[in-house]
Amino acid sequence: xxxxFWWLFAAYAVVWVALIGYAGVLHGRLRKAERDLEILKxxxxx
Amino acid sequence: MRKFDxxxxxxxAVTLTALFYAVFLVVPNERTMGFVQKIFYIHxxxxxxxxxxxxxxxxxxxxxxxxxxxxxxxxxxxxxEVGLVFVSLVLITGPLWAKPVWGIYWTWDLRLTTTFVLxxxxxxxxxxxxxxxxxxxxxxxxxxxxxxxxxxxxVVYLANRxxxxxxxxxxxxxxxxxxxxxxxxxxxxxxxxxxxxxxFILYRLRRDVARLEVATENEIVDRMRSQGASS
Numbered sequence: 001x002x003x004x005f006w007w008l009f010a011a012y013a014v015v016w017v018a019l020i021g022y023a024g025v026l027h028g029r030l031r032k033a034e035r036d037l038e039i040l041k042x043x044x045x046x
Numbered sequence: 047m048r049k050f051d052x053x054x055x056x057x058x059a060v061t062l063t064a065l066f067y068a069v070f071l072v073v074p075n076e077r078t079m080g081f082v083q084k085i086f087y088i089h090x091x092x093x094x095x096x097x098x099x100x101x102x103x104x105x106x107x108x109x110x111x112x113x114x115x116x117x118x119x120x121x122x123x124x125x126x127e128v129g130l131v132f133v134s135l136v137l138i139t140g141p142l143w144a145k146p147v148w149g150i151y152w153t154w155d156l157r158l159t160t161t162f163v164l165x166x167x168x169x170x171x172x173x174x175x176x177x178x179x180x181x182x183x184x185x186x187x188x189x190x191x192x193x194x195x196x197x198x199x200x201v202v203y204l205a206n207r208x209x210x211x212x213x214x215x216x217x218x219x220x221x222x223x224x225x226x227x228x229x230x231x232x233x234x235x236x237x238x239x240x241x242x243x244x245x246f247i248l249y250r251l252r253r254d255v256a257r258l259e260v261a262t263e264n265e266i267v268d269r270m271r272s273q274g275a276s277s
Binding site for chain 2: 004008010014019022027029034036037040
């Protein structure tokens with residue numbers, strides 16, 4: 001059981017690090033896209 | 047945050063907590079593989095969600111080709127990206143399970159190879175989207191590639207039902223003597239629900255990002271057109 005623990009730990013760790021990391025990246029992209037659109041809409045049309 | 051997204055988030059948090067509790071504290075170790083078999087409760091749900099995601103991509107691509115409505119293209123691309131994350135996790139957790147059980151990380155078995163082909167098809171889908179600037183052309187070609195990619199899903203599903211070599215024959219939905227004991231089946235179902243909820247959260251988030259990016263793109267095009275008309 002102890003020898004196999006690290007394989008199990010690695011599999012679960014990879015999944016959660018990847019999913020949480022991806023959610024974080026998406027959240028950052030969402031904030032940036034909202035900000036960009038807001039700045040664009042506020043800037044006067046030349 | 048919208049009420050529906052908050053509900054999804056709470057449901058996902060509850061089911062994930064229940065899944066961890068069941069996997070590590072309730073469900074017993076499997077007789078032959080022991081402790082490491084618990085990778086099953088995360089590996090198979092990730093595969094199921096990848097199938098679901100590529101199903102959504104195929105369906106939304108088909109709807110785009112029918113209607114030319116760009117909102118279908120946005121949904122298809124959002125689902126493809128999230129699906130690619132999940133199929134990548136399948137290709138990582140699989141070898142982490144295979145090494146202690148089979149003694150090798152990888153072999154070109156039919157199920158493994160078709161899954162790898164599925165991954166390649168959706169990598170191609172993402173590369174294609176980044177290489178075409180014209181939105182209409184990008185959406186049309188992506189829909190076609192998305193549909194071709196989706197055709198690999200039943201091939202992956204059937205691969206170890208038709209020819210099981212290294213990857214074991216299915217324990218769920220397989221032959222008459224396949225199946226899971228109640229405790230294992232309940233934990234597995236919990237895993238499917240939890241990971242499906244995570245998929246929907248990520249899909250909706252990715253779709254919101256794409257909608258905003260398209261709105262920004264449209265605003266820029268609109269401004270360029272009005273600038274051109276006035277000069």
